[in-house]
Amino acid sequence: MRVTEPASVRWTLIAIAVLFLGLFLVLPLATVLLEAFRNGAGAYLAALREPEALAAVRLTLLAAGIAVPLNVVFGIAAAWAIAKFEFPGKQALMTLIDLPFSVSPVVAGLIYVLLFGRQGWLGPWLAAHDVTVIFAVPGIVLATLFVTVPFVARELIPVMQAQGTEEEEAARVLGAGGWQTFWRVTIPNIKWGLLYGVILCNARAMGEFGAVSVVSGHIRGRTTTIPLHVEILYNEYHTAAAFAVASLLALLALVTLIIKTFVEWKVQHEH
Amino acid sequence: MSIEVRNVTKLFGHFAALKDVSLTVPSGELVALLGPSGSGKTTLLRIIAGLETPDEGSVHFDGEDATARNPRDRRVGFVFQHYALFRQMTVFDNVAFGLRVKPRFERPSPAKIAERVHELLALVQLERMAGRYPSQLSGGQRQRVALARALAVQPKILLLDEPFGALDAKVRQELRRWLRRLHDEIGITSVFVTHDQDEALEVADRVAVLHEGRIEQEGSPEEVYNHPVSPFVFHFLGNVNLFHGRIEGGTMHVGEFSLELPKGTQADAASAVAYARPHLLDIDHTPLPGRPHFRATIRHINAAGPVVRVELATGSGGIVHAELPQERYRVLGLQRGAEVYVSVKDMKVFTSPHGTSGAGI
Numbered sequence: 001m002r003v004t005e006p007a008s009v010r011w012t013l014i015a016i017a018v019l020f021l022g023l024f025l026v027l028p029l030a031t032v033l034l035e036a037f038r039n040g041a042g043a044y045l046a047a048l049r050e051p052e053a054l055a056a057v058r059l060t061l062l063a064a065g066i067a068v069p070l071n072v073v074f075g076i077a078a079a080w081a082i083a084k085f086e087f088p089g090k091q092a093l094m095t096l097i098d099l100p101f102s103v104s105p106v107v108a109g110l111i112y113v114l115l116f117g118r119q120g121w122l123g124p125w126l127a128a129h130d131v132t133v134i135f136a137v138p139g140i141v142l143a144t145l146f147v148t149v150p151f152v153a154r155e156l157i158p159v160m161q162a163q164g165t166e167e168e169e170a171a172r173v174l175g176a177g178g179w180q181t182f183w184r185v186t187i188p189n190i191k192w193g194l195l196y197g198v199i200l201c202n203a204r205a206m207g208e209f210g211a212v213s214v215v216s217g218h219i220r221g222r223t224t225t226i227p228l229h230v231e232i233l234y235n236e237y238h239t240a241a242a243f244a245v246a247s248l249l250a251l252l253a254l255v256t257l258i259i260k261t262f263v264e265w266k267v268q269h270e271h
Numbered sequence: 272m273s274i275e276v277r278n279v280t281k282l283f284g285h286f287a288a289l290k291d292v293s294l295t296v297p298s299g300e301l302v303a304l305l306g307p308s309g310s311g312k313t314t315l316l317r318i319i320a321g322l323e324t325p326d327e328g329s330v331h332f333d334g335e336d337a338t339a340r341n342p343r344d345r346r347v348g349f350v351f352q353h354y355a356l357f358r359q360m361t362v363f364d365n366v367a368f369g370l371r372v373k374p375r376f377e378r379p380s381p382a383k384i385a386e387r388v389h390e391l392l393a394l395v396q397l398e399r400m401a402g403r404y405p406s407q408l409s410g411g412q413r414q415r416v417a418l419a420r421a422l423a424v425q426p427k428i429l430l431l432d433e434p435f436g437a438l439d440a441k442v443r444q445e446l447r448r449w450l451r452r453l454h455d456e457i458g459i460t461s462v463f464v465t466h467d468q469d470e471a472l473e474v475a476d477r478v479a480v481l482h483e484g485r486i487e488q489e490g491s492p493e494e495v496y497n498h499p500v501s502p503f504v505f506h507f508l509g510n511v512n513l514f515h516g517r518i519e520g521g522t523m524h525v526g527e528f529s530l531e532l533p534k535g536t537q538a539d540a541a542s543a544v545a546y547a548r549p550h551l552l553d554i555d556h557t558p559l560p561g562r563p564h565f566r567a568t569i570r571h572i573n574a575a576g577p578v579v580r581v582e583l584a585t586g587s588g589g590i591v592h593a594e595l596p597q598e599r600y601r602v603l604g605l606q607r608g609a610e611v612y613v614s615v616k617d618m619k620v621f622t623s624p625h626g627t628s629g630a631g632i
Contacts, residue, residue: 166351166353166355167357167358169322169342169355170349170351170357170420171357171368172341172342173320173322173345173349173421174368174369174372174423174424175343175344175369175372175424176369176372180372184357185357188357188359188360189359
């Protein structure tokens with residue numbers, strides 16, 4: 001590429017970008033790690049081994065373990081429908097998929113409280129059948145599902161639209177059935193977009209705070225996820241412990257970034 | 272296997288892509304569907320393949336109604352305009368696909384599949400490319416892989432959508448001759464779609480010319496080229512000169528000349544158009560008796576190529592194109608700006624745009 005701007009402009013722009021990233025991204029991440037190890041590695045490990053911390057990790061893994069696969073199924077189905085068929089209400093469906101991006105997670109949580117809470121619309125019916133959703137694990141899973149809905153579908157729609165339907169048609173004419181076409185032609189074509197969507201979806205599912213906070217009820221060791229557990233520890237002035245648990249989320253962010261970079265590199269090299 | 276399309280109509284929303292189209296392709300023939308974009312030719316091909324369902328009418332294979340048959344059970348090979356190769360598979364896997372997805376009891380053993388794939392790759396001269404991915408091939412090579420893939424399942428019918436559309440002129444020439452030879456070797460009933468009249472006339476046994484969702488004319492290349500039944504077909508199959516005029520008492524009057532029409536054609540018409548192909552115009556220094564002729568000035572000469580193209584301006588300012596053999600051009604010694612006589616060896620007159628009342632001289 002030909003460079004036209006004078007060196008001073010270039011260096012100023014680069015400096016601003018680096019400074020900004022350093023101040024708002026690298027510094028906080030570094031602080032998390034520094035604070036986590038302030039009382040030594042022993043205290044760090046102890047904070048993670050605490051039964052409540054372990055329960056929070058387990059609940060976070062459970063919520064993500066349910067939300068991510070469901071979103072993969074929903075995301076592929078929705079992207080397939082939007083990219084490959086024409087039907088009335090297509091625009092409305094796309095807007096609906098984006099809804100969780102535009103609604104505050106707190107509102108999303110409140111919606112579930114109003115629906116499934118004791119005083120909610122379905123509350124009496126749920127109580128009669130002895131099902132608890134709010135202030136229990138099902139509510140946390142539902143809230144996580146809500147906020148993560150767009151991730152997989154959003155990644156796949158442009159990929160599938162760009163690829164069109166010709167390869168699937170070719171497979172059909174060659175005698176392949178619906179499943180054969182899906183597994184042998186469609187999935188290999190979207191695999192990187194899908195992986196990208198899954199890691200972003202997973203990062204959000206594990207890191208979600210607002211919506212989950214509203215429906216959780218903060219019952220320690222039972223309805224606290226990692227982010228909620230961090231908050232509780234911090235509010236009780238267990239700063240080092242809070243940062244120790246928070247470092248798990250920071251680690252997740254790093255792993256996500258690494259996979260994301262790898263996928264982008266891979267996609268570039270395939271074209 | 273013979274194909275018969277009966278009274279097919281296909282609507283996309285309010286747009287009628289095909290209007291009551293019927294077409295018969297006898298077993299073993301190579302037929303071209305020729306028409307401009309939007310004429311419905313690709314839709315017709317996709318209906319034969321089962322990739323679209325007709326709103327009315329039916330499709331028959333060997334006399335058997337196949338309208339409701341799933342594309343996977345039709346035993347057709349389809350070559351897509353942009354090849355639609357499976358981008359995540361090697362050339363070998365692409366060609367093997369149709370064999371590998373067969374139900375277990377019909378599926379050949381992996382060794383048999385490999386043997387068949389190599390046979391086909393030899394047929395399309397791509398044996399050394401078996402391990403490559405589609406993105407590593409040239410356009411012409413991809414086209415041949417698409418063809419090998421379609422032939423792998425031993426289809427009874429081969430359908431090709433603009434098979435040479437995306438290739439450059441030289442490769443096109445080679446590939447269409449090669450396709451013709453291939454068709455003669457394996458003798459499979461084939462239909463291909465094209466917007467290029469040279470391609471249709473050179474390769475096909477028969478040509479169906481489509482226009483706005485209808486088949487305007489169907490016949491051998493010789494028939495449709497020499498005896499077009501409508502102004503559209505005249506226009507679409509090569510260059511043509513138009514002379515606008517009127518018919519009075521069996522004689523057509525154009526600005527520059529008049530033309531006596533054969534008996535039995537329309538005696539009077541307020542407006543009529545005479546069509547003459549450039550190679551049916553002759554140029555001379557003196558008027559030729561017995562043929563309709565008119566004076567014109569040479570505006571441009573292009574002598575590069577097998578024929579010499581001459582552009583002339585008539586007295587009324589109209590532009591006429593003539594094509595002469597190189598010899599004739601040299602004998603006449605034509606120069607730019609020279610005044611000459613143009614005579615018409617053959618032309619055809621239409622009094623309506625749909626051209627039912629055409630007449631030749």
